[in-house]
Amino acid sequence: MTGASNPGNQFDSKAYLVLGSKPWNRRLFDELLSKLDGRWSYMGEPAQLSASSVSRIAPRYIFSLHWSWRVPAEIINNFECVCFHMTDVPYGRGGSPLQNLIARGHRDTKLTALRMTEQFDAGSVYLKETLSLDGTAEEIYIRATRLAGSMMKRIILEEMAPVPQEGAVTNFKRRTPEESRIRTSASLKNLYDFIRMLDAEGYPRAFLDHEGFRLEFSRAALYDGRIVADVTITQLAKNDRIQK
Numbered sequence: 668m669t670g671a672s673n674p675g676n677q678f679d680s681k682a683y684l685v686l687g688s689k690p691w692n693r694r695l696f697d698e699l700l701s702k703l704d705g706r707w708s709y710m711g712e713p714a715q716l717s718a719s720s721v722s723r724i725a726p727r728y729i730f731s732l733h734w735s736w737r738v739p740a741e742i743i744n745n746f747e748c749v750c751f752h753m754t755d756v757p758y759g760r761g762g763s764p765l766q767n768l769i770a771r772g773h774r775d776t777k778l779t780a781l782r783m784t785e786q787f788d789a790g791s792v793y794l795k796e797t798l799s800l801d802g803t804a805e806e807i808y809i810r811a812t813r814l815a816g817s818m819m820k821r822i823i824l825e826e827m828a829p830v831p832q833e834g835a836v837t838n839f840k841r842r843t844p845e846e847s848r849i850r851t852s853a854s855l856k857n858l859y860d861f862i863r864m865l866d867a868e869g870y871p872r873a874f875l876d877h878e879g880f881r882l883e884f885s886r887a888a889l890y891d892g893r894i895v896a897d898v899t900i901t902q903l904a905k906n907d908r909i910q911k
Contacts, residue, residue, distance in 0.1 A: 677725055678746075681705040683823070684726040686716065690868065691809045692732040695816050703820065718742055730819050731783060732812055740785050748783035749822060751815045754839070755795065756781065757832045760788035762841025765804055769864040775799050778811050780818050782829045791829035793822050803886070805867035844871040849884075859889040862896060872899075879903050 683705055685696050696709045708724050710716050713736040721729065721742050731738065731750040738748060753764040755777035761767075768776050778798040782790035796814055800807055821827070847865050852858040862873040862884045872883045880900050887896035 677722075678727050679706065679725045680727050682708070682724055682726045684708045684710065684721065684724050684729045685732060686710050686729065686734045686738075687732040687812075688712075688735050689733045689808065689812075691805075691812050695732070695812050699816050700819070705823075716742070718745075721746060728819075728823065729783075730815075732815055733808070738783060743783050743785060749780055749793065749819070750783045750788075750790075751811070751818070752779045752781060752788050753777075753798065753811055754779065754788075756788055756792065757834050757836040759837055759839050761839035764839055765800070765807055766842055766864045767839040769800055769860050773800055778814050778818070780815070780822060781832075789832070791831050793827045793829045794818060803863045803866040804870060808867055847871040847873055849873050849875050855889060855892070855894055859887055859894050862887040862894070876903060 681704070683700075685692070685700060685707065687693060687696065687709065688711060693709065693711060696707070701707045701709075706724075708726070710720075716736075716738065718739060718741045726746060729738075729742070729746050729748040731748065734750070742748065752759075753776055754760070754768065756779050759767065759776075764776075776798050777795040779795045780793040781788070782793070784790040796818060798807075798811055798814060802810075849858070849861065852861065865871065865873045866885045866887070872885055874881055874883045876882075879902060881903050883899045883901075884896045885899070887894055
């Protein structure tokens, strides 16, 4: 088995496990992956993922689409785990790649399939495909998930051997919810990019606090010298009513 270290090579060559924590990951599994040849399994919660549960499936590959938790070393070291990262590694290793890319002015990127290791985003690369960064964060995540599905099929069919990363390493820092606060912006375009890069289910959207209320922005459009967006307004708790 390519790059695997499972003692005794106890794999089912037609079994595959997909890890995904977002609804668009589950849709890809239900609509596409589960219909492919082989025996496909899906895990969407960290409580489901353990060495014993994976051993029962004995997957040839474990594919991680969008997984916000650390995969146990016992699994990484004994099964061939493939993760997908939204940068042209080694550039952009680390957290919040989509947001960090757009904040730096990138219009497209590479979706990289790489061997999962105990060091985040440092594994060898199976393949890279170009990914557009147009649209909202959720639209980009859905686009990336669909692209990952086609890349998974190639990895299975071609039994690719990953190759080590080359070049200078650039690390990204995971963003915090407070960094979604709208502050000064150089232009309408920059503000539009800021709103759209945070516009996805489960992510802290761009916001302003004003006189005891929080305004959260989504579905932004930029045209005719203005931004048109949806705004959700909620009342802040007293201890949150500090203008920053």
